[in-house]
Amino acid sequence: MHQRYRAKGIFIKKQDQGEADQLLTIFTEQFGKIEVVAKGIRKITSKLRAGADVFYLSEIEFVQGKSYKILTDAVAVDRFDSICQEPEKSQIIYKIVELLNQFANQEATDEKLWRFLLQTFEVIENLEIRNLKLEIICHYSLWKFFAVLGYSPELHHCPLCCKKLLPETFFFVPSEGGVVCWQCFSANDLKKSGLWFPIKVDTVKALRVWLSQDWAEAGKVSFGQEAQQNLWDISKNYFIYLRENIS
Numbered sequence: 001m002h003q004r005y006r007a008k009g010i011f012i013k014k015q016d017q018g019e020a021d022q023l024l025t026i027f028t029e030q031f032g033k034i035e036v037v038a039k040g041i042r043k044i045t046s047k048l049r050a051g052a053d054v055f056y057l058s059e060i061e062f063v064q065g066k067s068y069k070i071l072t073d074a075v076a077v078d079r080f081d082s083i084c085q086e087p088e089k090s091q092i093i094y095k096i097v098e099l100l101n102q103f104a105n106q107e108a109t110d111e112k113l114w115r116f117l118l119q120t121f122e123v124i125e126n127l128e129i130r131n132l133k134l135e136i137i138c139h140y141s142l143w144k145f146f147a148v149l150g151y152s153p154e155l156h157h158c159p160l161c162c163k164k165l166l167p168e169t170f171f172f173v174p175s176e177g178g179v180v181c182w183q184c185f186s187a188n189d190l191k192k193s194g195l196w197f198p199i200k201v202d203t204v205k206a207l208r209v210w211l212s213q214d215w216a217e218a219g220k221v222s223f224g225q226e227a228q229q230n231l232w233d234i235s236k237n238y239f240i241y242l243r244e245n246i247s
């Protein structure tokens with residue numbers, strides 16, 4: 001008889017397998033990110049269907065098979081109806097989950113990551129869509145999370161010359177710990193030395209607010225489409241950089 005494991009987790013990805021199975025990726029509180037096979041879940045009669053689907057928070061039970069884990073039970077605690085039904089909300093959650101999926105190591109418990117994921121789901125679920133502040137909430141969550149990990153970037157002074165950053169051309173250089181002024185960027189030939197991004201003045205301003213303020217203040221930040229794209233590029237790449245460089 002296989003030992004049964006219990007956990008609480010959020011389903012973040014599903015892939016069909018064979019006739020009626022699915023491979024599910026779950027971020028759990030107890031085991032970190034795991035993959036389980038849900039046998040026969042695509043059959044209408046499967047009892048797993050009610051508790052195992054993308055973006056559900058569920059109590060799950062699984063056994064360790066010879067080569068993979070098998071989901072034996074799933075009871076939904078929260079199905080996050082609003083996230084599942086409102087496309088804007090699902091889009092944001094997809095982006096966050098995609099980054100998390102890349103960042104989280106397989107089967108490594110990570111309490112901070114778990115709390116971050118749960119909190120983000122709860123906040124976005126309860127957000128009023130009319131405010132159209134979802135993008136902001138999403139970014140805010142991410143950068144707060146970097147800060148929780150201890151990787152809040154330097155946004156006020158150039159880490160190389162220590163001078164105050166003036167609103168001009170600057171670059172986000174993760175290996176230097178934040179935003180570098182253009183003089184230092186060119187003097188140190190940083191263009192050739194790895195990961196860097198041009199960062200817009202509006203992006204720096206937004207990050208300054210988010211990393212020093214609470215939810216209410218963070219929601220007041222507004223910026224254009226271009227700065228938003230710039231922010232996504234930087235958020236995503238910083239996330240990847242951190243994943244590769246911290247452990």
Ligand SMILES: [Zn+2]
Pocket residue numbers: 158159160161162163180181182183184185
């Ligand atoms: Zn400098």
